[in-house]
Amino acid sequence: MNLNRNDQCWCGSGAKYKKCHIEFDEKLASLKAQGFLVPSRNIIKTKEQIEAIKRSAKINNAVLDLVAENIKEGMATSEIDKLVHDYTVSQGAIPATLNFEGYPKSCCTSINDEVCHGIPSDHIILKNGDIINVDISTILDGYYSDASRMFIIGEASEEAKKLVEVAKECLDKGIEAVKPWGFLGDVGAAVQEHAEKHGYSVVRDFGGHGIGLDFHEEPFVSHRGKKGTGMMLVPGMMFTIEPMINAGSYEIVIDSDDDWTVFTEDRSLSAQWEHMLLVTEDGVEIISK
Ligand code: MF3
Ligand code: CO
Numbered sequence: 608m609n610l611n612r613n614d615q616c617w618c619g620s621g622a623k624y625k626k627c628h629i630e631f632d633e634k635l636a637s638l639k640a641q642g643f644l645v646p647s648r649n650i651i652k653t654k655e656q657i658e659a660i661k662r663s664a665k666i667n668n669a670v671l672d673l674v675a676e677n678i679k680e681g682m683a684t685s686e687i688d689k690l691v692h693d694y695t696v697s698q699g700a701i702p703a704t705l706n707f708e709g710y711p712k713s714c715c716t717s718i719n720d721e722v723c724h725g726i727p728s729d730h731i732i733l734k735n736g737d738i739i740n741v742d743i744s745t746i747l748d749g750y751y752s753d754a755s756r757m758f759i760i761g762e763a764s765e766e767a768k769k770l771v772e773v774a775k776e777c778l779d780k781g782i783e784a785v786k787p788w789g790f791l792g793d794v795g796a797a798v799q800e801h802a803e804k805h806g807y808s809v810v811r812d813f814g815g816h817g818i819g820l821d822f823h824e825e826p827f828v829s830h831r832g833k834k835g836t837g838m839m840l841v842p843g844m845m846f847t848i849e850p851m852i853n854a855g856s857y858e859i860v861i862d863s864d865d866d867w868t869v870f871t872e873d874r875s876l877s878a879q880w881e882h883m884l885l886v887t888e889d890g891v892e893i894i895s896k
Contacts, residue, residue, distance in 0.1 A: 610624045610629075611624065612624055612625035612629065613625065616628050616629075617648065617653075618653045618654065619653045619654065619655050620653075620654065631842075632648075635841065638839060643839050644837065644838045644839060645838070645839050645841065646825070646826070646838060646839065646841050646844055647825070650817050650824055650825050650826070650844060650845075651841060651842075651843035651844060652819055652820075652843045652844070652845050652885070653843070656750070656819060656820065657843075657845070657885060659747075659748060659749075659750040660750045660751070660752060660818075660819045660845065660883075660894065661894060662747055662748070662750070663700065663745050663746065663747035663748070663750040663751060663752040664745075664752035664754070664883060664894045664895050666695065666698045666700050666745050666747055666752070667743055667744065667745040667752040667753070667754055667895060668754065668895055668896065669694070669698070670691055670694055670695055670714075670743045670745065671741070671743050671754060671755075671756055673690055673691075673694055674687055674690065674691065674714075674741050674743070674756075674758075675756070675758065677690055678733070678739070678741070678758050678760070679733065679760070680733055680734060680735050680760050680761050681732060681733065681734075682732070682733050683727075683728065683729050683730070683731060683732050683733075684716040684718075684725070684727040684728055684731045684732075684733070684739075685712075685727045685728055685729045685731075687714065687716055687727055687741060688712045688713050688714055688716070688727035691713045691714045691743060692705070692713040695713065695745055698747075699747070700745050700746060700747040701745070701746040701747075702714065702743075702744065702745065702746075703744035703745055703746045703751055703752075703753065703822050704742075704744055707822065710724075710726075710867060711726060712726055712727045713727075714727065714741060714742060714743050714744075715727075715740070715741070715742040715755075716731070716739060716740070716741055716742075717739065717740045717742070717868070717869075717877070717879070718731065718733075718737050718738070718739045718740075719737060719738060719739075719767075719876055719877075720870050720871045720874045720875060720876060720877060721740075721868055721869065721870055721877065722810055722813070722851050722853070722859050722869040722870060722871060722877040722879070723740065723742065723813060723851055723869050723879060724742075724867045724868055724869050725740075725867075725868050725869075726865055726867055726868060733760045734760065734761075735760060735761035735762060736760065736761060736762060736763045736764065736767070737759075737760040737761075737763070738757060738758070738759055738760070738763055738767045738770070738771055738876065738878060739757065739758050739760065740755050740756070740757050740758075740878065740879045740880075741755060741756060741758065742754075742755035742879075742881065743755065744822065749820075750819060750820070751818050751819055751820070751821060751822050752818070752883060752894070752895065753818055753822070753847055753881065753883060753895070754847075754881050754882055754883055754895035755849065755879060755880060755881040756880060756881075757771045757774065757775070757878050757879070757880055759771060766854065766876070767876055769805075770807065770852065770854050770876050770877075770878045771878045773801070773802065773805045773807060773852065773878075774802075774807075774850060774851075774852040774878035774879060774880055775880050776801055777798045777801050777802050777809075777830070777850045777852055777880075778798075778848055778849070778850055778880040778881070778882060780797040780798060780800075780801045781794045781795075781797050781798040781830070781848040781850060782848060782882060782884060782891060782893065783797065784796070784797035784798075785840060785848075785884055785886060785890075785891040786840060786890070786891070787840060787841065787842050787886050787887065787888060787889065787890070788839060788840065788841070789839070789840045790834065790835050790836055790837050790838070790839060790840065791826060791828065791829075791832070791836075791837035791838045791839075791840060792832035792833045792834055792835060792836035792837035793832075793834050793835070793840075794828065794830075794832065794848060795828075795829045795830055795831045795832020795833075795837070796831075796832045796833055796834045798830040798831070798848070798850045799830065799831040799832065802830075802850070802852050807852050807853060807854060808852070808853045808855065808856055808857035809830045809831050809850060809851070809852060809853075809857060810830070810850075810851035810852070810853060810857055810859060810877070811829075811831065811857055812859055813851060813859075813869070814827050814828045814829050814830055814849070815827075815828030815830070815846055815847040815848045815849045815881070816828060816846060816847055817844070817845065817846045818845055818846060818847055818883055819845045824846075826838045826846065828846050828847065828848060828849075830848070830849075830850040830851070840886050841886060842886050842887055842888050843885075843886065844885070844886045845883065845884065845885050845886075845894065846883070846884060847881055847882065847883050847884070848881070848882060848884060849879060849880070849881030849882075850879065850880070851877055851878075851879045852877065852878050852879065853871050853875055853876070853877045854871075854875040854876040854877070855871060855873040855874075855875025855876075856871070856872060856873050856875065858871070858872035858873065859871060859872055860872050881895075882894075882895045882896070883895040
């Protein structure tokens with residue numbers, strides 16, 4: 608798309624290109640020429656898209672709040688799934704995981720040594736001391752949102768509580784590292800440093816992702832990295848940060864019966880929290896809040 612200075616800007620503002628994103632595009636082109644990895648325009652969200660994605664995220668959050676209010680010992684994870692499904696549909700939205708690449712349920716419920724993508728089941732009953740990640744994703748009017756939280760069932764061990772807390776701090780440190788015209792590697796570095804400081808490991812085979820117009824967009828967001836490397840972070844980019852932190856080794860295995868559930872290979876505990884972020888002109892906005 609090659610615009611003339613007097614054409615309408617690509618962002619949908621209605622303003623002329625020369626008064627709107629021309630400087631932004633020139634800055635990106637110049638950075639690219641200097642060898643920096645810059646995002647392509649199709650992952651820079653317009654104002655209208657951001658508003659629509661926020662509406663999706665609002666429902667997604669309400670679902671997580673509903674789970675928070677209802678989750679308890681003795682509950683089957685399929686009951687969580689039913690709450691999620693019914694509420695989402697009642698809001699005119701669709702659970703994004705349902706039928707996604709054959710995934711059979713409306714959310715992921717990953718307990719203890721499960722890293723992610725645990726499938727809700729009538730046979731999995733929450734018990735005292737469990738730690739569980741509930742991962743919710745929603746499609747509203749074609750726009751995607753995605754976030755997850757940890758829940759502690761009853762009284763968990765000190766070890767489990769510490770892991771859940773540090774995993775949350777890892778997410779917070781990752782978010783703090785998001786700066787316009789900074790780097791994706793800054794995020795990975797911040798998460799990795801905090802996890803390793805506590806003797807934990809960071810899962811390598813799964814990461815965060817761009818989100819909004821599709822479930823998983825560019826870039827892949829690694830939770831390990833080096834400052835000043837990777838894709839540049841540019842206003843209008845939207846992506847998740849969702850570190851999976853293991854008490855033991857970072858190695859994972861995928862359940863061969865269901866082909867979805869991801870476990871820690873050494874069966875150590877794993878915890879994960881996820882937010883959706885928007886890079887803004889002067890910082891970062893947490894969309895899933
Ligand atoms: N919310 C998960 C993510 O962050 C969903 C994975 S797809 C599923 O990408 F099918 F496993 F649910
Ligand atoms: Co995600």
